[in-house]
Amino acid sequence: xxxxxxxxxxxxxxxxxxxxxxxxxxxxxxxxxxxxxxxxxxxxxxxxxxxxxxxxxxxxxxxxxxxxxxxxxxxxxxxxxxxxxxxxxxxxxxxxxxxxxxxxxxxxxxxxxxxxxxxxxxxx
Numbered sequence: 001x002x003x004x005x006x007x008x009x010x011x012x013x014x015x016x017x018x019x020x021x022x023x024x025x026x027x028x029x030x031x032x033x034x035x036x037x038x039x040x041x042x043x044x045x046x047x048x049x050x051x052x053x054x055x056x057x058x059x060x061x062x063x064x065x066x067x068x069x070x071x072x073x074x075x076x077x078x079x080x081x082x083x084x085x086x087x088x089x090x091x092x093x094x095x096x097x098x099x100x101x102x103x104x105x106x107x108x109x110x111x112x113x114x115x116x117x118x119x120x121x122x123x124x
Contacts, residue, residue, distance in 0.1 A: 005100035006069040009076060012098075012105060013064045018046050022104040029053075032114040034121045056121040059083035062094070074098040080112065084120040092116035 012020050027039040027049060035052035039045045054060050064078040076096045083089045092113040099107035 003069070004103065005072055005074050005098075006067055008100050008103060008105060009069075009074040009098050010064075010067065013062065013076070018042055020105050021045060022101075022106040025105055026107045028107075028109045030110055030112060030114055033110065033112060033117060056085075057082045058085050058087050059089070064096075072100050074100060080117060082117060082120045088120060090116060090120040 008020055011017065021042040023042050024040070025042055025045060027045045029036045029039070029049070031037060033053075034056035035049055039049045059082060061081045062078065063081060064076045066077045068075045074097075076098070078094055078096075080092045080094055081089070082092065093116075094110065094112040097107075097109040097111070098105055
């Protein structure tokens, strides 16, 4: 297990520090997720993805539960805790697949219960 890769992913969840993202990160979010699609580069993720997805909810939090690392790949499972624009709370399961290279997050892929998420988003 590459403890360096695991530490970097854990640091991301703990701090959200954009410096952990590679300037060239590929960020893949399910098309059925609010603000879904492919984002390329740190500026696109921070400047476009996060503001767009958070605009769909009155609360949006990511709570990782488990971490599995193998070389430069780290898989995280957990819960999104979200609230609809009117404040109705909900939860949705997720799995995130990260690629870490040269002490930087270079790729992200999301798998999630988008039906539960969309039931609480502006799409509902």
